[in-house]
Amino acid sequence: MPSAGAGTETQGASSAMEIIVTKTDLLRELTATQGVVERKTTIPILSNFLFEASGEKLAITATDLDLSLRTSCPAKVKKEGSCTIPARKLYDYVKLLGEGDISIKMLENHWVAIRSGRSNTKMVGMARANFPALPNFPTADVVKIPAAVLRTLIGKTIFAISNEESRYTLNGALMVLKPESITMVATDGHRLAHIENTNAKFKGVSGELKTLVPKKAMAELNSLLQASDAEEIEFAKDESTLFFRIGGRLLTSRQLTGQFPNYEAVLPRDNNKTVTVPCDELAGAIQRVAQFADERSGAIRMRLDKNEIKISSSSTETGESEDTIETTYSAEPVVIGFNSQYLLDFLKASDSGEVRIEFKDAQSAGQLRPSENGSEYKYRYIVMPMRI
Numbered sequence: 001m002p003s004a005g006a007g008t009e010t011q012g013a014s015s016a017m018e019i020i021v022t023k024t025d026l027l028r029e030l031t032a033t034q035g036v037v038e039r040k041t042t043i044p045i046l047s048n049f050l051f052e053a054s055g056e057k058l059a060i061t062a063t064d065l066d067l068s069l070r071t072s073c074p075a076k077v078k079k080e081g082s083c084t085i086p087a088r089k090l091y092d093y094v095k096l097l098g099e100g101d102i103s104i105k106m107l108e109n110h111w112v113a114i115r116s117g118r119s120n121t122k123m124v125g126m127a128r129a130n131f132p133a134l135p136n137f138p139t140a141d142v143v144k145i146p147a148a149v150l151r152t153l154i155g156k157t158i159f160a161i162s163n164e165e166s167r168y169t170l171n172g173a174l175m176v177l178k179p180e181s182i183t184m185v186a187t188d189g190h191r192l193a194h195i196e197n198t199n200a201k202f203k204g205v206s207g208e209l210k211t212l213v214p215k216k217a218m219a220e221l222n223s224l225l226q227a228s229d230a231e232e233i234e235f236a237k238d239e240s241t242l243f244f245r246i247g248g249r250l251l252t253s254r255q256l257t258g259q260f261p262n263y264e265a266v267l268p269r270d271n272n273k274t275v276t277v278p279c280d281e282l283a284g285a286i287q288r289v290a291q292f293a294d295e296r297s298g299a300i301r302m303r304l305d306k307n308e309i310k311i312s313s314s315s316t317e318t319g320e321s322e323d324t325i326e327t328t329y330s331a332e333p334v335v336i337g338f339n340s341q342y343l344l345d346f347l348k349a350s351d352s353g354e355v356r357i358e359f360k361d362a363q364s365a366g367q368l369r370p371s372e373n374g375s376e377y378k379y380r381y382i383v384m385p386m387r388i
């Protein structure tokens with residue numbers, strides 16, 4: 001990944017830039033880069049965009065050294081060149097301009113003049129030479145992934161990624177590409193989300209291609225996919241960097257190193273008690289009962305009994321609550337405790353009509369799956385029980 005101060009152009013080449021862009025084109029690309037720009041940084045250049053004008057386009061780059069985004073928009077280039085501009089200030093200012101053309105011109109001492117209609121502003125930039133050099137998209141081993149598939153995989157796993165920085169290898173999701181399937185797994189040690197699509201074909205993938213994708217890259221990729229109508233994205237990696245090309249935008253991310261846990265070892269094999277319930281009923285009951293759960297643990301109690309599930313909680317500070325859902329359960333009764341938020345995260349992501357819950361006993365992990373059969377996705381969610 002980039003290193004600060006690794007720019008290569010001389011200041012002479014970058015002092016001449018002069019372009020005209022439309023507000024619509026510029027604002028669209030500035031909006032796309034906002035998640036990457038470093039807000040609180042000890043390296044001031046990382047708070048700036050790099051603008052590079054050539055041919056008939058303006059290339060825009062933002063980076064925080066872990067993540068970078070390169071994008072571009074059409075421009076009338078009067079003088080080719082490059083400059084850096086404070087990212088947040090430019091974005092906030094351009095949003096407030098009226099529709100129409102914006103003229104951007106490089107002045108002396110890295111100042112930049114911006115004109116639009118009757119508005120005339122000068123902003124203080126920084127030397128182009130200070131902007132980090134970024135890696136180039138590899139020419140070999142590029143894999144095409146359907147955009148809709150990747151969007152689904154991210155949406156159904158990202159919430160299970162750990163936020164604890166000490167658990168470094170859990171700060172991302174594991175993406176596993178095989179010639180005829182793609183799988184994504186995320187865990188924080190208390191719950192695990194696992195989704196597989198066996199409908200896709202991946203040319204150029206032999207055996208198994210495993211990649212740890214950091215959480216911030218997943219979130220950025222998700223918002224780029226939501227905003228793009230590209231049908232597929234191009235994915236590649238080198239020793240240290242992941243590359244995702246979405247239409248005309250290129251997201252690069254530093255790779256997470258280290259070993260992702262052996263998740264297959266924790267997938268339940270003998271959960272012999274199952275019950276199927278409507279997602280919205282279960283979510284509603286959990287949300288009501290969780291209001292009265294212990295604030296720190298969020299623990300609720302789930303009791304499966306003949307033809308019903310009782311969900312309850314109590315705390316000495318707030319009181320107690322119980323909700324009952326009718327089901328067709330006929331196995332022996334079981335009582336198990338769960339973190340209510342973990343269950344709600346899954347129910348929100350699964351967007352299916354019904355969920356199938358599989359148990360073994362109070363000490364073993366529960367497994368949840370959407371009950372729809374015949375989907376091209378196999379989605380499962382494992383939650384460790386809590387002592388209650």
